[in-house]
Amino acid sequence: MSKARILVVDDEASARNGLVKLLTQEEYVVDAAADGKEGLEIILEKAPDLVVTDLKMPVMGGMDLLARVKEQAPAIPVIMVTALGDVSSAVLAMRAGAADYLSKPIDFGALLVTIERSLERRELAAEAENLRRQLRQRDQEGLEGLLGTSPAMNKVYRMARQVAPSRATVLITGESGTGKGELARAIHTLSPRAKAPFVALHCAALAESLLESELFGHERGSFTGADKRRTGRFEQAHNGTLFLDEIGEIPQPTQVKLLRVLQERTFERVGGNEPVHVDVRLLAATNKDLAAEVREGRFREDLYYRLHVVHVEMPPLRLRGNDVAMLADHFLRKFARENHKRVDGFAEAARAKLVGHRWSGNVRELENAVERAVVLAEGNRIEEDDLPFDGTPIAQGPVRIPGATMAEIEKYAILSTLEAANGSTARAADILDISVRTIQYRLHEYGVVLPRARSS
Template sequence: MKNASKNKARILVVDDEESARSGLEKLLTGDGYDVDTAEDGVAALERVAETPPDVVITDLKMPRMGGMELLQKLRDRDRSLPVIVATSFQDLDSGVTAMRAGAEDYLTKPLDFEALSVSIERALEGRDVRVEAENLRRQLRERDSEGLQGLIGASSAMQKVYRTAKQVAGSRATVLITGESGTGKGELARAVHTLSPRAGKPFVSLHCAALAESLLESELFGHEKGSFTGADKRRIGRFEQANGGTLFLDEIGEIPLLTQVKLLHVLQERSFERVGGNESIAVDVRVVAATNRDLAADVRDGRFREDLYYRLNVVHVDMPPLRVRGGDVLVLANHFLRKFALENHKRVEGFTDKARAKLVSYRWPGNVRALENAIERAVVLCEGSLIGEEELPFEPVSEGLGQIRIPGSTMAELERYAILKTLEATDGSTAKAAEILDISVRTIQYRLHEYGTNAKDVRQGR
């Protein structure tokens, strides 16, 4: 096993036998690890305090402090630090006890180096996952406290969205949110409002595509009694309802040209007249608009007013589609699983490995909304504690060459294709794939975890 990472993982070997320590040190150093040693648990704690390792490999029976006590003290210090326990074949019960106490793995002496190498790789991958999970939980707590509760994900694409939302929230500038259907444009609009000084005032939304032109104007600006058939009383429109707060106009690209003119007037003059009225009503409203259309193309084709487009597009935020958000798929899937399990009073706790792989391999044309619907259905139909692939009503996208288009594919899609195809060519060897791709073994392992698969499954063509 060759570690291609320039930042070597640090391994601490703890054993009271000098020959065992030096032998492991030589082998692990040859594999590219940075190795430190200690003769017992007391010395090991001193080494950990000086330079924290990434993995600890410890014997159980040692003078001064044995491996079990060392394990307990390390767990108290850092629960994410993986500890691999070495025990004699005659003392397997101690190994099982160590696993129950939190050890990552236990191996019998004399150690099989290939088995140890696999155990170390798994331990490093597991620690990366735990650290990432804790970082995500911290980020979610921070977003909850910052008003970003509806936006979930730790991908770089979503981090950019979070930064923009925080930056723009304090201003009164109009915001145009673009993106495919189901990406969470409404959640972002609410987050901008919640983060703004207007948070204590109304957040009012209107789906512009759902109404005919005459009704749309009445919804936006209100109407006077008798202004049209059926107008038996005065109606207050969404602009008045949102006074002091935020008005979210969803699917802004669907409004007719005449209504566009009246909307432009409100944005310019901050006043309007109700339908059938002549009284000018002043309002203080921050407008956030959203669309899944290419408004710039609509401007060129004469379907959308250029002056209104520039009024709305003061700050532009593009919501990324789910297929380019990497591990966010599994983060969101687990979030929805907990939500719908609670709502349906079911003890569904997670996904099988094949279900995770299926979730990650799908391109999600309906984005987050489609994922939410799929998980709700799966929770309702699930008869056990884990959701299996059979409960997920869609077919994953194959990794055939025809799925990659240049231009037309994202960098995340190209990276995924390169890693999986290289693993296929190397018969599932992460070390050989790392050499070919000039990346670290740990990077490949981390990406495979994001994809919900492993090198063995890739080798078998699953």
């Protein structure tokens, strides 16, 4: 396992170079700066694991640097180096958030112990926060078959829980691969019909004549090959839930019959005259804009409003922030178990590649990518080259104006500027005239991880 990255900040070249040499011999990755301002730039670029800084320096001293670190990267421990006997400054530094302090001249053995102790405390704090995050996720996930804690998904969960107890028809929209079918099953599971059948039909997979038979069933002899009566999906779902996927593909003659079932809860089998009464809760999904289909005359307006009692939109994966990493970890564990392989996680570059990808195929594409990576991985973690797609620009494509929200425009502006600035948050902040902290907060919100710069 690689050693931590340490930043040494000291205006005395001999002291600075001596620490760099000694820490490098201990196999730490070491960066150096001559004052607090230069050190802060390195912190924003390379995100060290720990900072060792002198107290008295020109341009920006140690106390000012400590304050900026606590403001912009509070998880990074700072060890303050003070003059011998300067107890008051050491106390002020500890009160201001320093992890520890040492007096000059530095005892290198004591420094190593202090560094290891500070790094251990940081690791424990990170583990505790990870545990708290997992507990929050367990509380928030709550819907069978769906993962994610992003604001977009929490909105979906709230809607699902609100609508599940009713018998209202739900129209689920969203791009292909976003999990519309999983949401439909979750709504059924949360409903009073949970113990009754959940029946699904992919409407785009069948020709018109076969689709009617699948939906409503048929009588014996109603067409060539109909050698016996067949029960349709509506009858199969009696007292339960029927999920019609890609409902925008249903031809208009079938739309008329479907509308009647929703209005009267009655239909006839193909080739029959006997009415069949059913109690079915209908859930429907589509990746089409049904309102536009109505305007173009391809979808019945009355059926559209029957389906559109409650509307839930599944967000695309690119707008779900940190859910990408969570889903990737879930799929990795799943496919490692299925393939009897030990794959412990993703290399940092691979994880950055995952969260920076556009995922036009959404969760389904991510699942396929992780499965392939697990199968082909030669080591015990997924490397960047194991992922079956090229790295994509972090900006993830232009926004549509008009048509984009202010949040989408802001995201595009930030990510495009970062791309132009070669990932430098400091330069991007200067170009956009916003703070580095704002950019870092937005990146966390988007789930974008910038690759850590390599030491020279």
